[in-house]
Amino acid sequence: MSAISNTALPPSQVVERNLAEFTDKHVLVAGAIEDTYCQQLAQHTASLQIFTTDYPSFQALQKLELKVQFEHQYNATSSDKVDAILLYLPKAKAEIAYLLANIMPHLKADGHLYIVGENRGGIKSVDKLLAGYGGKTVKIDSARRCSLLVQQLTQPVPEFTLENWLSEYDINIKGCALTVVSLPGVFSANELDVGTQLLLENIAPLKGNALDVGCGAGVIASFLLRQNDNLTLTLADVSALALESSRRTLAKNQLSADVIASDVFSNVTGRFNTIVSNPPFHAGLNTHYGAPETLIKQAREHLKIRGRLIIVANKFLRYEGLFEQAFSHCECLMETNKFKLISNYPD
Ligand SMILES: C[S@@+](CC[C@H](N)C(=O)[O-])C[C@H]1O[C@@H](n2cnc3c(N)ncnc32)[C@H](O)[C@@H]1O
Incomplete structure (x- = not known):
């Protein structure tokens, strides 16, 4: 990835259409964040944290005074789990499974995982990667050649262990x-x-x-x-x-x-x-x-x-x-x- 866009790109436009899903919730955003839409989203959530593995995204989001972490592994700043996770679908399939294992332990029992991405970016095949987290994956919106999926967490998630990856x-x-x-x-x-x-x-x-x-x-x-x-x-x-x-x-x-x-x-x-x-x-x-x-x-x-x-x-x-x-x-x-x-x- 490189320089990030100051206007909402299609995946964020789809999130925006579904803002009610995140309103007043404690939200963790991760994955391929390619625009600064998180700044708007943060105005509607109870709290918003961002985890990115991409340095230019980190620098751009940090300038907006958002709570953003650039690391190979997510380190929660509080023991409180979040109500919702929003994952911008990364391109590499191997990275999707890795990020999920990283962030899912920070989602409350019954919390919701949202995944947004371009249809041509492989979002249709993420179901398999979500199998270990229970629940049924539901597509709640599809627009701008992107889909927004949601899955409710229904089973305990093991702690993340870096060595396994x-x-x-x-x-x-x-x-x-x-x-x-x-x-x-x-x-x-x-x-x-x-x-x-x-x-x-x-x-x-x-x-x-x-x-x-x-x-x-x-x-x-x-x-x-x-x-x-x-x-x-x-x-x-x-x-x-x-x-x-x-x-x-x-x-x-x-x-x-x-x-x-x-x-x-x-x-x-x-x-x-x-x-x-x-x-x-x-x-x-x-x-x-x-x-x-x-x-x-x-x-x-x-x-x-x-x-x-x-x-x-x-x-x-x-x-x-x-x-x-x-x-x-x-x-x-x-x-x-x-x-x-x-x-x-x-x-
Ligand atoms: C083609 S790979 C080469 C990796 C390694 N040197 C090798 O030969 O196996 C290019 C690498 O550049 C990194 N990269 C992408 N954009 C970059 C940037 N703007 N500045 C520094 N590194 C970047 C990627 O993360 C990736 O690891």
Whole structure:
């Protein structure tokens, strides 16, 4: 996800049509919050808390002075349970089940879980994920190509246990063996991405310090730390689930680095010898070039003299023009039929 909208998007417009469901209730909102509608909703509820795993959403909602938590795991600020939970359907199915397990223990017995999302975003198939919470899922509204579902909690919900949601897999690249630890929905949660593999197999030895933008489960940074003595690494991502996965991958491999929440460079300080990235190019349901564009355009401000930005990308993505604008040239270090590794010349 990226910058959030100041006007209510279709899922929130459907919530608005059903405002009475939330009026005067203690409400917890979670999931893929892509607009600032919570600010209006908060004016009608008895209380409203927000749990987000997306850093740009957190920053935007915090500015509106809403009670918002950016974490990989929801930590209730009070032992009082809420009357209603509103979940904006996340895109990754694995993340839906994870978020439900996280937030459902905070719903009162007989409380209501509302799920809103675009029909093309898979809301029709959430029934199966709700089976463990009892009750029948009812569609209470459908408009703007979105549906609003409700389910009443009818059975006790177990406490959330993070360890139950961590997965691990082993990789071995150029003789470097690592274990990757990941939470659900994180990029490459179950296997190494082919593009990332191309980057790891072809990156030259590094010195000094490096920044991994969009670190995911921390696989690039962990490999670089293992391969290069005395290299220091900063890992950045917008996803709280990715950041926690990175911390766990580093710990599992007895490595250490700085892990920071940052929307591309928004929280990055200092300059680096190398910036490396397998950048995101999807946001929500639409292709989104914002983050890679910012990465390439602003990289120079975060590179030391003779520093390099090294990116792996699908071949169909046209990043060369952005490199030429930012560095006045672009070098292709390696390409396969699907991916390319591109960089600036150290100048
Ligand atoms: C293609 S994945 C690469 C993950 C990891 N580096 C790898 O190679 O397995 C891109 C990552 O960028 C993160 N991301 C998306 N938008 C971002 C932004 N604006 N700033 C920083 N990271 C972002 C995503 O959460 C995701 O973890």
